[in-house]
Amino acid sequence: xxTSLIRRSLACFGLAFATVLTAQAQKKITVGFAxxxxxxxxxxxxTNSMKNEAEKxxxxxxxxxxxxxxxxxxxxxxxxxxxxxxxxxxxxxxxTGWDNVLREAKRAKIPVIVMDRKxxxxxxxxxxxxxxxxxxxxxxxxxDWLAKNAGGKTKIxxxxxxxxxAAANERRKAFGDAIAKHPQFTIIDSQSGNFRRSQGKxxxxxxxxxxxxxxxxxxxxxDDMALGAIQAIEEAGLKPGQDILIVSIDAIKEAVQAVAxxxxxxxxxxxxxxxxxxxxxxxxxxxxxxxxxxxxNQDELFDSTNAAAxxxxxxx
Amino acid sequence: MIDYAxxxxxxxxxxxxxxxxxxxGLLVVLNVIINxxxxxxTTLDGHLYGMPIDILNQGSRAMLLxxxxxxxxxxxxxxxxxxxxxxxxxxxxALLLVNHGVSLPVAMIAAIGxxxxxxxxxxxxxxxxxxxxxxxxxxxxxxxxxxxxxLTNSEVIVVQNPAFEYLGNGFFVGxxxxxxxxxxxxxxxxxxxxxxxxGLFVEAVGDNETAARFAGxxxxxxxxxxxxxxxxxxxxxxxxxxxxxxxxxxxxxxxxMELDAIFAVVVGGTALTGGRFLIAGAFVGALLLQTLTTTMxxxxxxxxxxxxxxxxxxxxVCLMQSEKTRAWLRGLFRRKAS
Numbered sequence: 001x002x003t004s005l006i007r008r009s010l011a012c013f014g015l016a017f018a019t020v021l022t023a024q025a026q027k028k029i030t031v032g033f034a035x036x037x038x039x040x041x042x043x044x045x046x047t048n049s050m051k052n053e054a055e056k057x058x059x060x061x062x063x064x065x066x067x068x069x070x071x072x073x074x075x076x077x078x079x080x081x082x083x084x085x086x087x088x089x090x091x092x093x094x095x096t097g098w099d100n101v102l103r104e105a106k107r108a109k110i111p112v113i114v115m116d117r118k119x120x121x122x123x124x125x126x127x128x129x130x131x132x133x134x135x136x137x138x139x140x141x142x143x144d145w146l147a148k149n150a151g152g153k154t155k156i157x158x159x160x161x162x163x164x165x166a167a168a169n170e171r172r173k174a175f176g177d178a179i180a181k182h183p184q185f186t187i188i189d190s191q192s193g194n195f196r197r198s199q200g201k202x203x204x205x206x207x208x209x210x211x212x213x214x215x216x217x218x219x220x221x222x223d224d225m226a227l228g229a230i231q232a233i234e235e236a237g238l239k240p241g242q243d244i245l246i247v248s249i250d251a252i253k254e255a256v257q258a259v260a261x262x263x264x265x266x267x268x269x270x271x272x273x274x275x276x277x278x279x280x281x282x283x284x285x286x287x288x289x290x291x292x293x294x295x296x297n298q299d300e301l302f303d304s305t306n307a308a309a310x311x312x313x314x315x316x
Numbered sequence: 317m318i319d320y321a322x323x324x325x326x327x328x329x330x331x332x333x334x335x336x337x338x339x340x341g342l343l344v345v346l347n348v349i350i351n352x353x354x355x356x357x358t359t360l361d362g363h364l365y366g367m368p369i370d371i372l373n374q375g376s377r378a379m380l381l382x383x384x385x386x387x388x389x390x391x392x393x394x395x396x397x398x399x400x401x402x403x404x405x406x407x408x409x410a411l412l413l414v415n416h417g418v419s420l421p422v423a424m425i426a427a428i429g430x431x432x433x434x435x436x437x438x439x440x441x442x443x444x445x446x447x448x449x450x451x452x453x454x455x456x457x458x459x460x461x462x463x464x465x466x467l468t469n470s471e472v473i474v475v476q477n478p479a480f481e482y483l484g485n486g487f488f489v490g491x492x493x494x495x496x497x498x499x500x501x502x503x504x505x506x507x508x509x510x511x512x513x514x515g516l517f518v519e520a521v522g523d524n525e526t527a528a529r530f531a532g533x534x535x536x537x538x539x540x541x542x543x544x545x546x547x548x549x550x551x552x553x554x555x556x557x558x559x560x561x562x563x564x565x566x567x568x569x570x571x572x573m574e575l576d577a578i579f580a581v582v583v584g585g586t587a588l589t590g591g592r593f594l595i596a597g598a599f600v601g602a603l604l605l606q607t608l609t610t611t612m613x614x615x616x617x618x619x620x621x622x623x624x625x626x627x628x629x630x631x632x633v634c635l636m637q638s639e640k641t642r643a644w645l646r647g648l649f650r651r652k653a654s
Contacts, residue, residue: 224568
């Protein structure tokens with residue numbers, strides 16, 4: 001028994017050694033990516049962007065699905081460190097609790113890129129840089145569009161995202177800050193629709209019954225809720241886009257189509273296609289260049305002027 | 317001599333429905349004070365229109381789930397898979413309608429067939445493999461979500477089919493079609509369970525499975541079948557949910573709905589320990605939950621603190637249903653009086 005155990009472990013070591021040798025012989029960049037999971041269409045588009053771009057550039061991507069649990073992600077990152085990947089990308093599920101595993105990565109001199117959501121660490125040098133979506137900027141862009149194009153409509157109801165999520169917090173704050181500069185606007189009611197289409201519809205139904213024709217503008221923290229709200233508005237016999245303006249964020253394909261149809265007035269993009277920017281950054285880090293500590297993915301805005309032309313090319 | 321004293325639980329003096337009904341009454345009064353138009357029902361395009369109608373329509377899904385859950389809980393089990401099965405039903409129907417051009421009745425039957433199959437899997441795991449219901453249905457919950465995502469290729473499928481939209485949005489003689497579906501399910505369940513011996517079988521299994529088996533009851537068949545029925549209810553609820561928003565969302569459809577259903581059942585007076593069950597209780601419990609949700613929108617409770625009043629109401633209703641709390645309260649008042 002004992003001999004067989006030794007023999008087996010020797011074989012394993014041999015195999016691992018051979019793998020390392022072949023991997024080094026190829027000189028390909030290997031990137032470990034700890035994704036949150038597959039909880040939304042946005043996330044799937046994000047995953048696909050990372051996978052497709054890696055394939056295009058000949059990068060070996062080791063993909064780990066966290067299934068919405070941080071311990072899975074930590075285990076994945078730890079295994080990336082043991083496998084000596086060239087860089088690690090984390091899309092953190094929660095903000096805290098990363099210190100230990102990041103220290104292990106730092107000791108192994110593997111650069112870590114935090115993607116999409118921020119993390120809190122005791123030591124900022126534990127990760128190399130952050131690449132994310134600027135939720136605050138998205139909210140500000142939505143408010144600015146409204147200030148220019150509201151056409152005399154002023155009373156706003158807000159459909160908030162999931163309470164406590166960074167996207168909902170930032171989009172609410174940015175919109176509030178920007179609206180404060182234009183005293184004609186008032187937010188007459190604000191409730192959470194949890195980023196869900198069904199709840200966006202449910203909350204909007206209640207708002208319409210409560211405020212009647214007072215509602216002139218809907219600000220939804222994501223497109224799903226906006227699309228739900230449109231149905232509630234139509235079922236109440238009103239016209240979305242005319243009686244009630246709808247301002248939304250995310251720019252999923254369906255919403256851009258709704259902009260082209262005149263139902264949503266504007267939707268600000270929250271671009272999930274992180275692949276090109278992330279791999280650009282990794283390649284720069286590996287060449288030894290300095291990279292920006294915090295950078296954001298570029299977001300666009302879709303309204304009646306450009307939606308119809310662009311809806312066909314939307315990837316998600 | 318052996319003492320054959322049968323441990324007797326005193327029959328509840330009042331129906332356990334009193335407290336949730338009182339809760340609904342309280343919420344309605346609160347709503348009317350804050351927004352006098354709350355109870356106003358008008359007609360729009362030939363159907364009824366108003367807040368109470370919304371409550372019935374939006375609450376219909378939880379009502380259906382709670383009906384299936386009642387029977388599962390009555391046998392001493394629990395079904396955590398119903399939320400995921402809702403997503404499976406919506407995804408199956410949407411996929412068949414949109415991508416394969418199947419006619420609506422076939423798509424509906426297929427969707428409900430798939431969820432009943434899912435229920436059957438839970439049922440077999442519980443009755444045949446002897447898994448704990450919470451474990452078996454947890455497996456189905458995770459698997460169901462996966463199946464829904466696989467079916468839809470992880471995308472939201474938008475359904476533009478007037479007949480399909482009618483299920484969750486349409487009106488029949490002025491009332492939401494969905495609430496009529498709920499009524500049909502509840503009456504069918506009531507007649508099947510209370511006018512035949514089936515209800516007694518379910519209660520017997522939940523009260524004492526061994527005794528029921530020795531009395532000649534096919535206990536494992538009863539235990540398996542309640543999950544199939546729960547799957548049927550989840551399938552119907554999933555179709556209503558997808559129809560209501562005209563889209564099948566594999567991620568968010570039915571998410572956490574299993575907990576709403578369990579809450580509705582417990583508040584409606586069916587104990588989690590199994591045994592005696594109340595069909596009407598599930599309806600009242602789900603209605604209370606939806607009334608509460610709508611009330612929060614009307615009052616304008618901040619989303620960040622919204623779970624607090626909800627939790628408080630749940631605790632109060634559950635406490636008031638407990639015999640011990642009531643005895644303690646009675647003692648308190650008697651002492652004060654003397």
